[in-house]
Amino acid sequence: MKFLNSFSIFFLWITGFSIFIFFFLGDAYSExxxxxxxxxxxxxxxxxxxxxxxxxxxxxxxxxxxxxxxxxxxxxxxxxxxxxxxxxxxxxxxxxxxxxxxxxxxxxxxxxxxxxxxxxxxxxxxxxxxxxxxxxxxxxxxxxxxxxxxxxxxxxxxxxxxxxxxxxxxxxxxxxxxxxxxxxxxxSNKKPIWAIVLTVLCGLSISVLFWPTRSGLR
The missing domain is CATH 2.60.120 (Jelly Rolls)
Structure with missing residues (x-):
């Protein structure tokens, strides 16, 4: 159960982070x-x-x-x-x-x-x-x-x-x-595909720092 809770937090974090970067900082991604x-x-x-x-x-x-x-x-x-x-x-x-x-x-x-x-x-x-x-x-x-x-x-x-x-x-x-x-x-109003990939990779790389270890789940 603790693992599922940790996974849910991780999922919400990566989703929220990606949305923030993609929409609020979208000008940096616009061509x-x-x-x-x-x-x-x-x-x-x-x-x-x-x-x-x-x-x-x-x-x-x-x-x-x-x-x-x-x-x-x-x-x-x-x-x-x-x-x-x-x-x-x-x-x-x-x-x-x-x-x-x-x-x-x-x-x-x-x-x-x-x-x-x-x-x-x-x-x-x-x-x-x-x-x-x-x-x-x-x-x-x-x-x-x-x-x-x-x-x-x-x-x-x-x-x-x-x-x-x-x-x-x-x-x-x-x-x-x-x-x-x-x-x-x-x-351009279209976000290039590399922007989507970059956003997800940034979110994953930061989220790894907060991913609970096995010792933390015991």
Whole structure:
């Protein structure tokens, strides 16, 4: 009888553990995919946009006509990768933002200036703006300075390749474009078979530690 009770506890433990791992930590098991739907423009005569200090504002249009309809119909989170710089690993402070506006919909992402790597892509993912909902709407990216002081702000690289559209600062249209790409992040709802096997093996390996020995059953 004691053996049956111990076996019942063991069975409940492994079942509960497996359910917890599989469902509550399921994001770790989900397969994620990334699709680049618009490659960045060619970097020609690169020029810094200037320090993104308080009040700075630079707009970049998004031309959906450059992307095929089959790519625009994908489900997933829209992400923008933008080349930023921190002036040779200077210690910057304050915050800046990237705003994506499409028609009457918009989302703004704030980021600390000290989190920016020098001459590298920074990713901004707009999970509140599904790609299908904003595709073909008049869309603008706006890079804004929030509270970084001069000498402590980051910048963005610009290119003379204007195939992605002309950037604007204030009322002035520039013969430059931000260096950015557009990706879609998708996540599969199907749990791969290896996740199920891994969950069971983890539960078994931990449960062995608590399995009663014969001496304990006497």
């Amino acid at each position: 994620k995919y990334e699709y680049i739907i618009l490659a960045p423009p060619e970097i020609l005569k690169p020029t810094p946009a200037g320090e993104i200090t308080t009040g700075f504002q630079l707009e970049q249009p998004v031309d959906w006509n450059l992307i095929s309809d089959s790519k625009l119909n994908q489900k997933g989170t829209l992400c923008i990768d933008l080349i930023l710089a921190n002036y040779n690993d200077r210690k910057n402070s304050g915050t800046f933002s990237m705003d994506l506006r499409a028609g009457h919909m918009s989302q703004e992402i704030l980021l600390n200036a000290n989190a920016v790597h020098d001459n590298d892509y920074q990713r901004f993912c707009f999970n509140a703006l599904p790609l299908r909902d904003i595709a073909h709407k008049s869309t603008t990216l706006t890079l804004k300075g929030v509270d970084s002081p001069p000498g402590k702000a980051i910048t963005a690289w610009m290119t003379s390749d204007i195939t992605r559209g002309h950037a604007r600062r204030g009322n002035q249209e520039l013969d430059k474009s931000l260096v950015f790409s557009i990706s879609v992040m998708t996540e």
